Amino acid sequence: MNTHLPVADGRAVRKYVGTLARRHPTMLYGALALHVSAALAGLAAPRLLGGLVESVEQGTTAHHVDTIVALLAGFLVVQTVLTRFARYLSQVLGEQVLAELREDFVDNTLALPVGVVEDAGSGDLLTRTSRDVDQLGWSVRMALPEWTIAVITAVVTFVAALSVGWWVAIPCLLGAPPLVIGLRWYLKRAKDGYLRESATYSQINATLTETVEGARTVEALGLGPRRIAASDDDIAASYRAERYTLYLRTVFFPSMETxxxxPTVLTLLVGGYLYTQGEVSLGAVTTATLYVQMLIDPVDRIVSILDELQLGAASLARLLGVAQVPDDREVSGREPDGEHLEAEDVRFSYVEGRDVLHGVDLDIGVGERIAMVGPSGAGKSTLGRLLAGIHPPRTGSVTVGGVGLVELPLDDLRGHVALVTQEHHVFVGTLRENLVLARPGSSDDEVRAALDAVDALDWVDALDDGLDTEVGSGGRAVTAAQAQQLALARLVLADPHTLVLDEATSLIDPRAARHLERSLAAVLEGRTVIAIAHRLFSAHDADRVAVVEDGRIAELGSHDELVAAGGSYAALWDSWHGRG
Structure with a gap:
């Protein structure tokens, strides 16, 4: 069963938000100043209307009324202009913050140990990169600026209401307990509810992805009903999670409305009583009531948007959780002395207590070509990943030039050892952009030479736009074999000393693969090559062959030596040629 990636706690979320705020102090304080100014401009209306009521009570003139109306219009215009620029600056700040957060998330995701990604599965990471990023984007762009405006408006309005008289505090304070109790009840439950809701989306994505990726296996083994049942269970769990958060909202929001x-009703009652006692004027009661009435809108927005912010906070916690995955390597700072690759007493397990490699020893000479063969599930690919520094061994060591592969920074490691598997990806962009990822700044001549080395230059030149052809999602489709050739061309450009080829030519037809490997031989001259293959012609051409069985190297020697020995390799070779 897949495990989920970690989720950051509240302290980590607050710390990260504080870090983002400190990166943009000018824009942040500028936006706050504009919001405060807009809120202050909005406070003029109740004062003016209260004064107008009092002047009407005492007798006034049409000119005085016209003056008050003109002032109201003027303050409204000022408030509108200030609000416009405040919102604009807030949204610009939000876009910058969101861009930085996305960049941080991408950096953290790319730094994830491969083993962790495989263990977690694609569903959890896919949900974080899609739904959580989208939800957080809405929160940063819209919810947070609106919530900030509402908080500032509420605080300024409340202070203005108190300036009318101390008695205004009584209805406001009496209205606070139900609001505080409701908020505490909701906030105590909301975060866990929304995190559970997001986790169910991850599980749905994981189940669907596994079903689609293994569609042929599902069909061949008749697993369709079982996979449908698993999806139904996931959807039912998501339904329960969403029903719970809906329950929170249906209890919380009506209680808040009440x-x-x-405060409004109590302001009228208290103010009316004081007016009958002659302690306050009618204008003061009018002003206070209008201020308290004005409080309803920002407080309502604070409460309403708080729900969206809870979703955003849950999404941010999930995105930040990616950075909390512990690294599987400890950089020592030591420099390798040469390119000699060696595995000594290597043991490895994907699940605790169940080793898939059992005390493997393999000494690979510089410039040597090793072929690893054996039955499916024997541990060939796992050993190849350890030799490429993808996984650290549970015990034992894998070293290059006397330094452990997991002691090298990733950028340095890839200059020594690189892995190419049958899994490949064509990125959105031009063919040139796809290739120079391996070595930025490569010239067209270098790119074409790399393509020529892997027999891909002819079909690339046949394209109308050549290296400028758009590929990837929405671009020109490339075949699986062509995508593999592009991956191999990247390797040529990257120019590592040691290559681990994990069935790298498995999707190309045998004649093309044979020709491709011969073409690569010239490029790989003088390099160390570890080829994991199920086609034994690769083993025939190797300097030595390592036969992997049950997580151990059962046989090691040249092709001729192992055939003559009459062991497992000889049986495989006879089977390959249809003998025996």
Whole structure:
């Protein structure tokens, strides 16, 4: 069963938000100043209307009324202009923050140990890169700026209401308990509810992805009903999670709506009583009531948007959790002395207590070509990954030039050892952009030479736009064999000393693969090559053959030596040629 990637706690989320805020102090404080100014401009209306009521009560003129109306219009215009620029600056700041957060997330995702990604599965990471990023984008662009405006408006309005008289605090304070109780009840439950909801989306994606990727196996083994049942279980769990968060909202929001009415009603009652006692004027009661009424809108937005912010906070916690995955390598700072690759007493397990490699020893000479063969599931690919520094061994060591592969920074490691598997990816962009990823700044001549080395130059030149052809999603489709050739061409450009080829030519037809490997031989001259293959012609051409069985190297020697020995390799060779 897949395990989920970690989720950051509240402290880590607050620390990261603080870091982002400190990166943009000018824009942040500028936006806050504009919001405060807009809120202050909005406070003029109740004061002016309260004064107008009082002047009407005492007798006034049409000119005075016209003056008040003109002032109201003026303050409205000022508030509108300030609000416009405040929102603009807030959204610009939000876009910059979101861009930085996405960049941090991509960096953290690319730094994930491959073993962790494989263990977690694609569903969890896919949900974080899609739904969580989208939800956080909405929160940063819209919810957070609106919530900030609402908080500032509420604080400024409340202070203005208190300036009318101390008695205004009474209805406001009496209206606070239901609001606080409701908020505490909701916030205590909301984060866990939304995290559980997001986790169910990850599980749905994981199940669907596994079903689609293994569609042929599902069909061949008649597993369709079982996979459908698994999807139904995932959807049912998601339904329960969403029903719970819906329950929180249906209890919380109606109770909040009721609590909003209490301060307004109490202001009228208390103010009316004080007015009858002659302690406050009618204008003061009018002003106070309008201020308290004005509080309803920002407080309502604070509460309503808080729900969206809870979703955003849950998404941010999931995105930040990717950075909390412990690294599987400890950089020592030591420099390798040469390119000699050696595995000594290597043991490895994907699941604790169940080793898939059992005390493997393999000494590979510089410039030597090793072929690893054996039955499926014997551990060939696992050993290849350890020799490429993808996984650290559970015990034992894998070294290059006397330094452990997991002691080298990734950039340095790839200059020594690189892995090419039958899994490949064509990125969105031009063919040239896909290739120079391996070595930025490569010239067209170098790119074409790399393509020629892997027999891909002819079909690339046949394209209308050549190296400028757009490929990947939405671009020109390339075949599986062509995609593999592109991956191998990247290797030629990267120019590592040691290559681990994990059935790298398995999707090309045998004649093409044979020709491709011969073409690569000239490019790989003088390099160390470890080829994991199920076609034994690769083993025939190797300097030595390592036969892997049950997580151990059962036989090691040249092709002729192993055939003459009459062991496992000889049996495989006879079977390959249809003998025996």
């Amino acid at each position: 609590s909003y009415l209490i």
